Amino acid sequence: MYKHVYKPTFDGTVCLVRGYADQATCEQLTEWAQSARRAQFVPGISRDRDGRIHRVTTRLTNRMSHYIQYPKLVYDFQRRIRDDFRLATAPWIHGHGRDGVVVSITDDGGDVYAHRDPPVARGFSALRCNILASQAESGGLVHVANGTYELAAGDLMAYLVTDHTHSVDQCFGSLPRIMFMFGFEVLAEDWVAARHVPDLSVNPSGAQSEAHCEPKATIQDFQQARKKPSHAEEVSS
């Protein structure tokens, strides 16, 4: 799973890494999600035209942590993301999913309404590094702030979910859209300054290109940040 060469892009809001997971890995992640959907997933929420929240069965999440038992592969990805995005000291996001990881399964007709995620520790933002394991046959465009992004299976998309409004267009077809979302608490200024953007490209000689600056946030910063009361929301893109 390691040793691949990628060329991340960053537009100041969203970092995209195409092909972060290979096809065989996406199939394994999809197989787990499909086998677990009955026992470990619950209906998601959506918002109707009047702004009222209601449950839907077209998008399932596994936010109820006591139901979740991830395969080793998920934790392998979490470690890999920590390494690649310089998140060694960043806490994962608690109170939503298990061990900072949430998975959603969106079936035909499902979508994600425009929202921001609930706040995390004071002074910090929630970064989600989302890997698309399976794409819907059509639809499923992702909107973050003023940008629109089209993902393929295996792509990773990362952005500050507490800072930017995001949504997903309605999905169509018999294939579910399955997203694995890895959450961490970071300083927004580190993200904007591209200090978490992975440096995964290599030059023609094979040498690693020049490293980015390390994030400013320290373990002490995280320890001092007092947690706000959690009101975990189950919507993620």
Ligand SMILES: [Fe+2]
């Ligand atoms: Fe979200």
